Amino acid sequence: MKNYVKLVDFELKRFIKIYFVLIGMTIVLQIVGVILESRQYLDKATEAMYEYSVPLMEFVGQNGKFGLHRVLETGYFMIPIGLSVAALIFYCFFIWYRDWFGKNTFVYRLLMLPTARLNVLLAKASAIFLMVLGLVGIQLILLPIESTILQWIVPLDLRIDMSVSELVGQFGYGYLGLIIPNSFIQFLINYGIGFMHVFILFTAILFERSFRLRGIVYGVIYYIAAQVLFLFPIMIEVFFETGYLYPIEIFILEIILGLLVIGLSLWISNYLLNRKVTV
């Protein structure tokens, strides 16, 4: 256990600089976005009301009230979130390959540690999960702060105040509802599926590391096979439209299959790490 914690901390340390950059960029861009977009809206309102004498009600009728949901759709929000997602997906690969291709084949030392080799994989996976959830957590803390900043700039008559769950719930069909679902069950579903994919990907990478060129084929086959196994009940419904299983039964089956795929990936990874992987 202690070894595992040490390893997780070690993996975090190796990415922490880039991670801080991602966090910093998110905070700065989003807050700047809120300020600029609020100002812009306010300027427009002032201009309409003072220069063209448009009544307040009419202005609101034409332009709608301002709220954080409007900033969510701009690049100030989409770009840092998109970049963070891309960076973390990229790091899922890099977290393995840097050990092989970095200075003095670090993986050699990692695999020689006096601990179960699976711990190395679990530590890498945990580091990824922590960083993903950490970024989303920061976004969750950031939203009320941004909401307050917006309230400082835009007067009450011109804005809609929304709680985080309203922001996500009413506009939840967008990307924010995907990363911050309103229901805890949906949160478990979304991140469960996400983390399952990380485990499948890690197994595919280990296939490649074990069998090199041939391993790429094995890896791709494993990746597809795992998806097919996971989506099997849904695919049967889509292609054959039997409707034999009730939706709740498919749901339970999917949970079981998801856990099965994670277990299978860990089992194969463990085997590859112990028997097949080459340095």
Next chain:
Amino acid sequence: MLRYWKLIVITAIIVFSFGTYYVQNALAKSEYPEFVFKTINGDEAEIESLMVTGEYGVNEEGLSEHFNLTSEGTVYREERSYLDQLFYRSTLIERLQSDYRSFMRGKGESSTTLFENNELLAFVGPYSLDEPDDSFDVELLDKRTKERTAFQVTLPNAKEYSFINIQDVQVSHDKLIVISRNIKRGSPSESDSEEIHVYQIDLTNQKINSDEVILTSDSGSPAEWIHISEINSHSHIGQENYFVFQLGYMKGEQYGSSVRDRTEYVAYHYETNETIELDLSEEVGADPTFSKVYKDSIYFFDTEANNLQIKAYNIRNDEWILIELQTTEEVHPANLVEIKNDMLYMANFNDKQTNIYALNLEMEELVYEGKIEFANPKDEQGDYYLNLYDMVIENE
């Protein structure tokens, strides 16, 4: 410990942010207002089994949410458990799936494909038939013996139709009757047309006995076509005497712009297999009026003239009954109606106000008059709207 600060800080952020968020969400009380039935006249017990479904929204905030209202209070969709929301089914389908779990398997969630009486539950499907399917699956469940009978019947001339949609299923004696709406593929020079078919399936030899076209959208003249709509409720799966269609004679092109010229009614009688053309234009005029079918009668609701008037036409006796009701509150233009056990329930509304009526059809008497009100009058402010779209009489 201190050397693990990164791990500790990130974990703390995750636990704090998600913890607060989901605990807050779980504890948050619905911000939407509570509605109640307020009795004006009569006994509240009359509407105990009534459930009205609608949507409440505030225009300027762009917020809206669906709710169910019963005499026990308002339940918004967001207040239901998440899994309930995820696997939402209509009350009827939910009851059937829980009572006949095995039989209902693979039968979809459409009520038009089902028939139920005290003895049996019948299914004909699939609800909609595409090419190259050319047969109905028929399955019956004897409620007492739990015995299931399943067979397939091949549809005659199925190749002529691009699409077949089941509208109603009835069982009487040893016969199963299916009413369907079929899209007939037109020859290259003409457009597609719609036909209403009545399939009679013999339950003893498990074959289609007859396939009759009782209505068609093709009026025979190129300048006119017929818009066919069903008056019987699609969510009603019990015994029916008549299945009534409203025919709108439209001038113009079917898939372009067209104007309604006149409205006619046609009733199909299940027992005698007769199609009866009804001439009701004198009483209900050329424009379609909101109507319902119950037992032998079609009920027409006229709330335009600011009083509640129900005209009932008995198809069997060719008789009209006029029910004029004195109401306390002002009458609104929109209506939702359900009829069960000779009781007619009616929600009469505009986008803010709703009257609720319960009418005993045998006595032709208003036994309940009430309205939907905000439980807390303070909530009634701003530019809100109420839109009702469904009404269910729950089984006692």
